[in-house]
Amino acid sequence: MNQTNGSAAAYEIQGVCFRYGSPAKGGEPLLKHVTFTIGEGEIVGILGPNGSGKTTLLKILAHLLVPQSGRVLVFGRELHGMSRRDIAKTVALVPQDAAPVFPFSIAEIVLMGRFPHQRDQRRFGWESAHDWDVVQQAMEAMDVAHLRDRLMTDVSGGERQRAIIARALAQEPRVLLLDEPTVFLDLRHQVDLMQRLQRLNAEQRLTIAVVSHDINLVSQVCDRIVVMHQGRLVREGPPEEVIRPELFELVYGCHVSVDTHPHSGRPQVSVSFTEERTRSSFISTYYRGGG
Amino acid sequence: MSERVKNGLSMASSPVQPLSRTCAQAEAQATERAPRRHQPTPWVGPTRWALWMVVLLVLSVLVGFFCLRFGTKAISFSELVPLVIPGLRSVWETNTVDPITSTIVWQVRVPRIVLAFLVGGSLATVGGALQALLRNPLADPYVIGVSSGAALGAAVAILFGVGGSIGGLSTLPLCAFVGALGSLAIVYVLASRHSGLSMYTLLLAGVVLNAILSAVIMFLTSIAEPSRAFGMYAWLMGNLTGPDPATLGTLTVYVAIGIGMMVAQARALNLLALGEEVARSLGVDVERVKKGIFVSAALLTGAVVAFSGMIGFVGLIVPHMIRLAVSADHRLLLPASCFVGGMFLMVADTVARTVVSPGEIPVGVITAIVGGPIFLYLLVQRSRRSAL
Numbered sequence: 001m002n003q004t005n006g007s008a009a010a011y012e013i014q015g016v017c018f019r020y021g022s023p024a025k026g027g028e029p030l031l032k033h034v035t036f037t038i039g040e041g042e043i044v045g046i047l048g049p050n051g052s053g054k055t056t057l058l059k060i061l062a063h064l065l066v067p068q069s070g071r072v073l074v075f076g077r078e079l080h081g082m083s084r085r086d087i088a089k090t091v092a093l094v095p096q097d098a099a100p101v102f103p104f105s106i107a108e109i110v111l112m113g114r115f116p117h118q119r120d121q122r123r124f125g126w127e128s129a130h131d132w133d134v135v136q137q138a139m140e141a142m143d144v145a146h147l148r149d150r151l152m153t154d155v156s157g158g159e160r161q162r163a164i165i166a167r168a169l170a171q172e173p174r175v176l177l178l179d180e181p182t183v184f185l186d187l188r189h190q191v192d193l194m195q196r197l198q199r200l201n202a203e204q205r206l207t208i209a210v211v212s213h214d215i216n217l218v219s220q221v222c223d224r225i226v227v228m229h230q231g232r233l234v235r236e237g238p239p240e241e242v243i244r245p246e247l248f249e250l251v252y253g254c255h256v257s258v259d260t261h262p263h264s265g266r267p268q269v270s271v272s273f274t275e276e277r278t279r280s281s282f283i284s285t286y287y288r289g290g291g
Numbered sequence: 292m293s294e295r296v297k298n299g300l301s302m303a304s305s306p307v308q309p310l311s312r313t314c315a316q317a318e319a320q321a322t323e324r325a326p327r328r329h330q331p332t333p334w335v336g337p338t339r340w341a342l343w344m345v346v347l348l349v350l351s352v353l354v355g356f357f358c359l360r361f362g363t364k365a366i367s368f369s370e371l372v373p374l375v376i377p378g379l380r381s382v383w384e385t386n387t388v389d390p391i392t393s394t395i396v397w398q399v400r401v402p403r404i405v406l407a408f409l410v411g412g413s414l415a416t417v418g419g420a421l422q423a424l425l426r427n428p429l430a431d432p433y434v435i436g437v438s439s440g441a442a443l444g445a446a447v448a449i450l451f452g453v454g455g456s457i458g459g460l461s462t463l464p465l466c467a468f469v470g471a472l473g474s475l476a477i478v479y480v481l482a483s484r485h486s487g488l489s490m491y492t493l494l495l496a497g498v499v500l501n502a503i504l505s506a507v508i509m510f511l512t513s514i515a516e517p518s519r520a521f522g523m524y525a526w527l528m529g530n531l532t533g534p535d536p537a538t539l540g541t542l543t544v545y546v547a548i549g550i551g552m553m554v555a556q557a558r559a560l561n562l563l564a565l566g567e568e569v570a571r572s573l574g575v576d577v578e579r580v581k582k583g584i585f586v587s588a589a590l591l592t593g594a595v596v597a598f599s600g601m602i603g604f605v606g607l608i609v610p611h612m613i614r615l616a617v618s619a620d621h622r623l624l625l626p627a628s629c630f631v632g633g634m635f636l637m638v639a640d641t642v643a644r645t646v647v648s649p650g651e652i653p654v655g656v657i658t659a660i661v662g663g664p665i666f667l668y669l670l671v672q673r674s675r676r677s678a679l
Contacts, residue, residue: 059568062572063572064568064571064572083574084571084574084575084576085574087574088572088573088574089574091572092572093572095566095568095569095572098566100565101426101427101428101564102422102423102428102564102614102619103614103615103619104561104564104565104619104620105618105619108561108618108619108620109565112561112562112565112573113573115558115559115562115573115574115575116573116574118558125558126336126337126340127336171573
């Protein structure tokens with residue numbers, strides 16, 4: 001519905017190429033002419049095998065990496081011309097979970113999300129009452145308000161992840177970028193996290209881009225899916241159009257079958273570990289071309 | 292019969308259940324809303340900060356005063372109080388102040404204790420800031436070789452008598468500053484190369500750098516005149532004797548600038564402690580903050596090493612204690628480390644000059660005996676945790 005009305009685009013990524021180091025040193029490009037749009041209020045999933053450039057793409061969206069060519073626009077403004085603080089007020093990145101080194105409390109972690117909003121560096125930048133309100137709301141949205149005095153080093157992986165997302169929400173961003181948010185979570189926490197994100201998307205019109213390996217979770221939650229393969233964008237569209245066996249055969253190089261989820265009607269992927277003999281019959285049943 | 296009982300039970304419980312649920316909901320809502328009413332919460336913020344600072348300042352003064360008592364000649368409090376606070380002489384009913392005692396206190400002990408405070412405070416603050424910058428809770432200017440770099444710079448200045456002074460400033464701290472900056476740069480490049488392994492790579496790089504720099508210093512000492520070489524040895528082990536007021540004044544200026552620069556970056560350091568990319572994505576100008584911390588760390592280490600030699604592990608233990616006892620927030624951590632580090636070294640130095648009185652042990656020996664085992668304990672604990 002709102003995926004292509006130009007002005008409402010949260011992100012316009014136009015012909016982005018990226019490589020580490022110089023071409024002279026033979027650095028293989030990680031992204032090759034990637035072009036797509038993220039509409040405001042959309043939830044977009046970025047799928048693709050390891051090393052396909054998903055995380056690189058996310059870092060470019062957060063301006064942690066700068067592409068050699070191509071343009072990235074956020075709500076019509078070129079990312080390259082914006083100050084770090086302005087970017088941080090618009091876009092919040094939730095990186096992959098890393099083990100905490102220092103014993104900050106949950107509240108201290110979430111408060112750090114207010115950094116881009118605090119202009120007064122002179123007086124040590126103590127947080128204002130407004131900052132505390134935003135932080136409290138962020139902690140409640142991620143259900144960590146009751147853990148505010150607990151240390152990051154002492155809580156579970158799921159709680160830590162929610163605290164990191166709460167920190168991102170405390171930035172009051174318009175776009176939330178998540179890098180494999182569910183990778184260390186059990187099933188219940190995966191579902192809980194995704195429901196919370198959907199709620200934020202519905203209530204605050206928060207645009208969300210999520211990199212994940214969990215095809216089924218992405219299929220359930222996302223409005224649109226972008227599939228990366230060897231640095232190129234190979235397919236984008238709604239889950240029903242993108243999640244096809246032949247595409248996953250090409251991208252992941254393994255055989256999957258796709259059916260529909262009994263409740264949501266969204267496509268659902270299952271992998272088959274069958275022997276060659278049965279697999280060939282399976283392929284002939286499900287695949288057009290084979291491989 | 293049993294049917295009826297079941298029925299009765301279910302009938303009895305059915306109207307109760309929704310009621311109790313609403314009660315629980317109301318309670319949950321109330322507890323959820325309660326903290327929102329008293330915003331901002333007082334436990335992080337300027338009030339708590341100021342309270343800690345006052346407490347630590349008072350404590351530092353008391354500890355310093357207590358340390359004045361000890362030494363080759365023990366001075367009782369009844370002598371000490373009227374000496375230090377002239378206003379209390381009438382209260383204490385002693386109008387006569389022993390001139391020798393007065394000289395010992397004012398010419399020897401007070402400068403020494405002030406020096407110990409400045410040195411300890413600087414080392415602890417540098418330790419705290421480097422730990423955040425390198426994301427390594429075991430970093431310490433001594434352990435990672437920054438102190439050795441400063442010592443080499445200072446040794447070159449002492450042995451070759453470089454310059455003397457440039458524009459009124461002694462070249463000794465300047466040479467030590469250059470040495471500290473150089474070794475910090477080497478260690479940082481080594482550590483950031485292998486970002487995944489940085490924790491142990493960093494410590495290993497520090498150990499090797501220490502070994503190389505010590506070898507160079509030893510070489511310089513062995514080719515120097517014997518009288519100078521002896522002085523070098525005494526200084527290298529950590530020595531807080533006999534600073535004159537001018538020296539103390541210079542050091543105070545260096546320390547104030549260095550600690551000021553660090554504390555000004557405290558909020559950015561909080562974010563840097565979570566990782567460089569996180570800090571950048573939250574709007575921190577990472578390169579600028581890093582440069583500021585590098586320069587101030589080298590400034591403080593250089594100044595401190597030039598005046599007092601190699602004193603290790605203060606920068607490791609103190610920030611660690613503060614994180615456990617107070618907070619990991621660098622706005623509080625850095626100044627608190629400064630006070631506690633100062634107190635720690637005042638006490639360590641008092642021990643150093645009393646246990647074998649009238650002789651004295653280099654204070655670096657005391658801090659290493661106390662700090663070394665703590666370092667090893669933390670190292671084992673960390674590696675065990677990461678192995679799990």
